[in-house]
Amino acid sequence: MxxxxxxxxxxxxxxxxxxxxxxxxxxxxxxxxxxxxxxxxxxxxxxxxxxxxxxxxxxxxxxxxxxxxxxxxxxxxxxxxxxxxKIEAVGRTPEITVLGTDSGGVLLQCDSKGWWPVPELQWLDSEGAEVPAGLTESCEDGEGFYVRRSLTAHSSDTNTYTCRVKQGQNVMHEKIDITDHLPRSDYTAAIVVAVVVILLSALVGVVVYYRRRAKQERVKRDIETEEDMKEFVLSKYDRSEEGFLKLQKVVKSCRKAQLSNCNLTEKSCEVLASVLTSNSHLTELDLIDNELCDSRVKKLCTGLQSPNCKLQKLRLSTCSIREEGCAALASALKKNPSSHLRELELSDNKPGDSGVKKLSDLLEDPHCKLEKLELSDCSIREEGCAALASALKKNPSSHLRELNLSYNHLPDSGVKKLSDLLEDSHCTLEKLQLYKCSITEEGCDALASALKKNPSSHLRELNLNYNKPEDSGVKKLSDLLEDPHCKLEKLELSDCSITEEGCAALASALKKNPSSHLRELNLSYNKPGPSGVKKLSDLLEDPHCKLEKLELSDCSITEEGCAALASALKKNPSHLRELYLSDNKPGDSGVKKLSDLLEDPHCTLKKLWLSTCSITEEGCAALASALKKNPSSHLRELNLSYNKPGPSGVKKLSDLLEDPHCKLETLALSTCSIREEGCAALASALKKNPSSHLRELNLSYSKPGPSGVKKLSDLLEDPHCTLEKLELSGCSIREEGFATVKKKVSSHLRRLKLKRSKPVQ
Missing domain, CATH: 2.60.40.10 (Immunoglobulins)
Structure with missing residues (x-):
């Protein structure tokens, strides 16, 4: 059918x-x-x-x-x-590396990546017989398993060895002849070879000398300009292990080391451990997106357990860490009661409930001083939640303030375990993130009930984005917000299937509680409808409402909704500072209503986002006119990306930037089809206004052409230009334009984005 x-x-x-x-x-x-x-x-x-x-x-x-x-x-x-x-992945052809000589033989290493499940790796002699070798190392990364095995190969009749990787019927192999790598006993031949090598080295040295010297000077200069060696970023120099080993002394002397996505090996982790063990200044270490696996984490842990380790922040997200790695981390930190570690990030790994139990043992330890733990997308379920909650309840002196369990499947039963923790008067959690955890009405009820029962709760931020509480669950949370003892300051409910009914409940609760502490409310990607927006507007109009940030992106808000919001804020301009209305349908008529608000000298809005709102020239003209008429405007950030201002609309905004009273600091016009004429107008306006406050300008995915790029480059050359961030990604800037921009960068510019451009080599 x-x-x-x-x-x-x-x-x-x-x-x-x-x-x-x-x-x-x-x-x-x-x-x-x-x-x-x-x-x-x-x-x-x-x-x-x-x-x-x-x-x-x-x-x-x-x-x-x-x-x-x-x-x-x-x-x-x-x-x-x-x-x-069932997935079966055939990996890559093995690669054989000669590591050196050892005990009269040659030390070989064979690697192969991309297998699933784990394959068998063997070393074979010239006759196909397996030869004794070291243990096979295996580690899972995003592409599957990679395996590695070493062999000390000795002289034989053929000097040929084969590395074979086998998985069922799938077989791959690679051969090597070790003749040229064997230790030499003929000293005369060795002398001849040495002389030849010296001569060749001299010739090559003449060619590469200046290049190497220039590179060394550049690296040295870059390092010396680091302010008191506060932060070291390996990717600025060399992502290889060799580059890291050369610069390990620099890492030791700095306070922050960013080594994300740098292909760190076991040797690298051993060196890092020695750095942590020594009296280094390192307090922050970023190892995100390295294939550390459990084996390399264990190497790192020898440094973490040292009393000399001063590390305060450790980021290990997306590092293929499982239960064994978590156990090693927990054990190391427990062995070091003087540990300074305050923040541990383990998101996007696979410890599962068993690994989380190991971390829970650490949290139960009264000497543990962790304040922030991130476990987003870590395959945690009810059992893991229970272990975490139990550990924190058993440790009344716990220092943990922030816990992130987003992107884990925590059914309502798991949330109930966390709720039991929140109900405990000794719980010190201030921020709980449960983004996309399959939470329904039942889970919301448990959370709200726990917080109501604990008037001394420290919780200030609760993130429930992308769950399924629907209106019935939101009503439970509204009952909590109505309680005068509730101290929540930030509540996120984006994409939670909330309609008019849920919005009405939230607005009513906040109106009934004039002492509410709530300052930030996120209701984006819901369906409040016109009546729901009206209820929220009535809340904003209430003089007791203390909301400072309201997010309503993609809520099908039309002109009518904009009119209601603007009217409410004009009647009560006191607290709201940030309003996010992107991905709605206000059109130019709705934007005019908001412009009337911005024209009001009492309006205190600092941020207004209107990206993807079908705004044309008419809407841009209204916004620019309103801000020009209000020299005391507080607006500092305006996002109009993904609209269609046209040349005349961009000209209106340029006239605004030219006004010496304009205090805009950030203007986003990405994907607005801005061409040469628009870029010229914006550049000209900023050049004519030396007292401009604009610091960030986003023109990504525009079509400035060579002439438009030239105009922007001339702006950057101007000594009065105060731009600190300019985004021109996806603007098809070619070699000539790239060279022009590079030569004319102003002294204030700190960030220039040119992604998806075409500057050639």
Whole structure:
């Protein structure tokens, strides 16, 4: 039967029913799709009419293996079926590296990446017989497993050895002849070789001398200009292990070391451990996006357990760390009661509940001084939540203030465990992030109830974005906000299926509690409807409302909603400082209503985001005119990206920037089809206004052409130009324009973005 009018839902049963692909009302609806599948799934639309609801999964990864469920629903029928997807990945051809000589032989190392599951790695002699070798190292990264095994090869009849990697029927191999690498016993030949090498080295040295000297001078100059060696960024010099080892003394002397995505090896981790063990000044270490695996984390831990280690922040996100690595970290920190570590980031790893239990043992230790722990996307479930909550309850002197468990499947039962913790009067958590954790009304009820029962709660920030509380769950949270003892200052409920009813409940609760501490409310990507926006506007009009930041992006707000918001803020201009209305449909008429607000001298807005709001020349003219008429305006940031101001609209904004009373510091006009004429107008305006406050200008994905780039370059050359950040990504700037910009950068500019340009070599 035809499935065109049916609802089709593909999910991962083994990961807590996370959404893989959703089709309904004849279109794909993937707002709740798990982020690991975004852009990689599709149905065969042309085959739906024949009842084919198959899923196309692109760019398959090893993590895609698991139990998938396809559920199909219609008005009169529903059904589902599950399928187990098994992934087998054939890796790359092995690579053999000669590490040196050892005990009269040659030390060889064989590596191969991209296998799934773990393959077998063998060393063979010339006759195909396996030879004894070192232990096989294996580690999982984003592409699968990579394996490594070393061998000390000795002289034989053929001097040929083979590295073979085997997984079932899949076999890959690589050979090496060690003849040229064997230690020499003939000293005469060695002398001849040495002389030849010296002569060749001299010739090569003449060619490369100045290049090497120039590079060394540049590195030295870069290092010397680091302010008191506060921060060291390896990627500025050399991402290789060799580069890191050469600069280890620099790392030791600085306070911050950024070594993210630098291909760190076991040797690198050993060196880092020795740096931490010594009396170094290092307090912050960033190792994000390195394939450390558990084995290399263990090497690092020898430094963490040293009483000399002064590290306060350690970032290990996306490092392929599992249970064993977490156990090593917890053990090292427990062995070092004088540890200075305050922040530990382990997001995007796979410790699972067992690994989290090891970390929980650490949190239970009264000597643990961790204040911030990030475990986003770590395959944590109810059991892991229970362990964390139990540990923190058992340690009344815990220092933990921030806990991030986002992107984990925490059913309501897991949230209840966390709620029990929040109910405890000794709990010192101030910030809890539960972004996209499959929380429903029941979980919200547990959280609200716990916080109401604990009037001395320290919790100030609660992030529940991308969950499923719906209006019923929001009502439970509203009851909490109505309580005069509630001290929440920031509540995030983006994409939580909230309608008019939920908005009304929130607004009513905050109006009933004049002593409310709430300062930031995020309701983006919900469906409040006109009446819901009206309720929120009534709240803003209330003189007791102390909201300073309100996010309503993608809430289908039209002219009517903008009029209500503007009217409310004109009647009560006291507290709101930031208003986010991007991805709505106010059109020029709605923007005019907001412009009337900006024209009011009592308006205290500092940030206004209106990207993707169908704004044309007319809307830009209204905004510019309002800000020119209000010389005392507080507005500092205006985002108009993804609109269509046209040449005349950009000219109006340029006239505003030319006004000496304009205090805008950030202006975003990305993807606004700005051409040469617009760039010239903006550059001219900023040159004519030497007292301009503008510090950040985003013109990404514009079409300035060579002439427009020249105008912007002339602006950067002007000694009065105070721009600190200029974004020109995706502007097709070619070699000539790139050279012009580079030569004329002003003294104030700190950041220049030219991504997706075409400057050639």
């Amino acid at each position: 035809s499935a065109v009018d049916m609802e089709v839902r593909w999910s991962r049963q083994d990961l807590g029913d996370i959404l893989v692909h959703h089709y309904m009302d004849k279109v794909d609806k993937n707002n709740d799709q798990d982020r690991s599948y975004r852009g990689r799934t599709a149905l065969f639309k042309e085959k739906l009419q024949y009842g084919n609801t198959s899923l196309l999964l692109k760019n398959v990864k090893v993590s895609d293996g698991g139990q998938y469920t396809c559920r199909v629903d219609s008005a009169h029928w529903s059904g589902q079926v599950s399928v187990l997807l």
